[in-house]
Structures are given as C-alpha cells and as structure tokens.
Amino acid sequence: xxxxxxxxxxxxxxxxxxxxxxxxxxxxxxxxxxxxxxxxxxxxxxxxxxxxxxxxxxxxxxxxxxxxxxxxxxxxxxxxxxxxxxxxxxxxxxxxxxxxxxxxxxxxxxxxx
Amino acid sequence: xxxxxxxxxxxxxxxxxxxxxxxxxxxxxxxxxxxxxxxxxxxxxxxxxxxxxxxxxxxxxxxxxxxxxxxxxxxxxxxxxxxxxxxxxxxxxxxxxxxxxxxxxxxxxxxxxx
Numbered sequence: 278x279x280x281x282x283x284x285x286x287x288x289x290x291x292x293x294x295x296x297x298x299x300x301x302x303x304x305x306x307x308x309x310x311x312x313x314x315x316x317x318x319x320x321x322x323x324x325x326x327x328x329x330x331x332x333x334x335x336x337x338x339x340x341x342x343x344x345x346x347x348x349x350x351x352x353x354x355x356x357x358x359x360x361x362x363x364x365x366x367x368x369x370x371x372x373x374x375x376x377x378x379x380x381x382x383x384x385x386x387x388x389x390x
Numbered sequence: 391x392x393x394x395x396x397x398x399x400x401x402x403x404x405x406x407x408x409x410x411x412x413x414x415x416x417x418x419x420x421x422x423x424x425x426x427x428x429x430x431x432x433x434x435x436x437x438x439x440x441x442x443x444x445x446x447x448x449x450x451x452x453x454x455x456x457x458x459x460x461x462x463x464x465x466x467x468x469x470x471x472x473x474x475x476x477x478x479x480x481x482x483x484x485x486x487x488x489x490x491x492x493x494x495x496x497x498x499x500x501x502x503x504x
Contacts (some may be wrong), residue, residue: 310491319394319481319494320435335491367435369492378425379492381435 279304281382283368289388290358298353298385300368307372309351310335310379311343314365323366326351358389392417394482396495403472403502410457411467411498413482419443423485424465425492426456430478438480441465472502 281302290296302309310325312335322335326345340362342354351370355362368382393416403409415424426438441449441456449456457466469476479499483492 312492312494317496319496320483320492321494322491325491365433369435378437378440380437381427384433384435386433 279380281368281370281380283366283382283385285385286383287386289390291390292359293357296355296358296387298355298366298368298387300351300353300382301349302351302368302370302380303349304370304372304380305348306370306380307348308379309345309368309370311341311351311353312367312369313337313362314367314384320367323353358387360389363387363389392419392422392484392486392493394484394493394495396482396498398498399496400499400501403469403500405474405502405504406471408468408470409472409500411469411480411482411500413465413467413495415463415465415482415484417463417484419486424456424458425483425485426454426465426467427481427483428476428478429481429497435481439467469500474502474504476500477502 284299307328311323312320314320321337323341324343326332366385369379371379395414422443424441428436439449439451439454441458448458453470455468479497481497482495
C-alpha cells in the first residue's frame with residue numbers, strides 16, 4: 278500500500294529535550310516536506326527536500342532541522358524544543374511532475390511542556 | 391507572495407443538499423495549481439481535487455467539483471448530495487511553482503446535519 282508514515286503519532290516532552298519525528302514514504306517520491314498545523318493558520322511549511330541531500334527552508338524553519346540521507350526518509354529534528362513548537366506536524370511527499378499532488382502522513386501531535 | 395483566503399470559518403448544511411466552500415487566491419504566477427484537502431476529526435489530510443491554472447474545464451471528482459473562475463481568482467469547492475461523513479475541516483491550497491510548497495488557507499469547518 279502506497280503511504281507516508283510518521284512516528285511517533287503522539288508525543289509529550291519537556292522544554293529542551295531533543296527529539297526526532299521520523300517520516301518515511303514507499304512511493305519513491307523525490308519531493309518531501311514538513312508542515313505544522315496551528316488553529317486558525319492552516320498548514321505552514323517548515324522544510325522541504327527536492328531529493329537526497331537537497332533540503333531548503335520553508336516559511337517557518339526556526340527551531341527545526343531536517344536531513345535527507347535516503348530517498349524514502351525525511352526526519353524532522355527539534356534540537357531544543359520550546360512550548361511554541363506545540364503543534365500538529367505533517368510530513369508529505371509527491372512525485373516532482375504532473376499534478377504534484379502531495380500525499381500526507383497521518384500527523385504527529387507534539388506537546389512541549 | 392502567494393495567499394489563500396477562506397472566509398467561512400464554519401458552515402452548516404443539511405444532509406443530501408449541495409454546499410459551496412469559498413476560496414480566493416492571490417498569486418503573480420501564470421502557472422499554478424489549486425488543491426482541496428479534507429481533514430476529518432481523526433486528523434489526516436485527504437486529497438480531494440486538483441485544478442491547474444491552464445485547465446479549461448472545471449475539475450470534478452465524484453461528488454466534488456471545483457468552480458474555477460480565473461479572472462476572479464476563486465476556486466470554490468462544491469460538494470453535491472452532502473453526507474454525514476462529509477463533516478470535516480476543508481482546506482484550499484495553492485502550489486508554489488518556485489519551491490513547490492503548498493500554501494494553505496485557514497480552513498472551513500463543515501458540519502452536515504441529518
């Protein structure tokens with residue numbers, strides 16, 4: 278089954294404790310992206326990657342890091358989480374041609390205390 | 391910069407009736423794509439329909455159709471014969487041709503009443 282998976286789905290952590298949210302897709306997509314969703318703001322892009330070893334900032338990159346060592350994986354790293362990073366996070370991927378429809382993972386609900 | 395505006399924070403519709411969710415956009419690009427996604431209470435983002443800026447016909451996908459009016463820069467979603475399972479948050483989004491990101495509106499919460 279074609280899908281984007283994220284882990285963990287739910288996470289409660291404390292300020293300053295480094296964490297990683299994993300994202301994996303099995304569709305051989307070149308493009309992957311991370312978004313955060315906050316009430317009243319829709320989804321905003323954090324980082325994206327056009328292919329292996331190619332990453333770039335989105336609209337709200339502060340406080341986040343990413344890496345793309347393999348085509349299928351695109352982890353999101355919070356080196357020192359803060360309460361304002363409490364949010365719902367989505368990973369997405371798509372093939373870089375045609376309609377460019379993005380397929381989203383199930384989401385990770387993060388709470389930073 | 392691109393911008394998507396959804397002016398209806400919430401909508402109610404009776405089961406089996408049609409409903410239109412509004413979306414207007416702003417872009418200086420000539421080539422762009424417009425998307426609608428559904429987010430049920432379970433949280434996942436479900437792709438519904440796509441309209442390319444050069445598509446001559448309005449997109450349709452089953453009960454979903456996109457009323458694309460390029461001159462007005464609007465891309466309204468029409469859901470025909472609403473079902474209880476259509477109750478969800480609906481997001482309009484536009485593809486950024488530069489970095490290929492999606493810019494999202496703030497969403498419309500649709501509630502279908504029996």
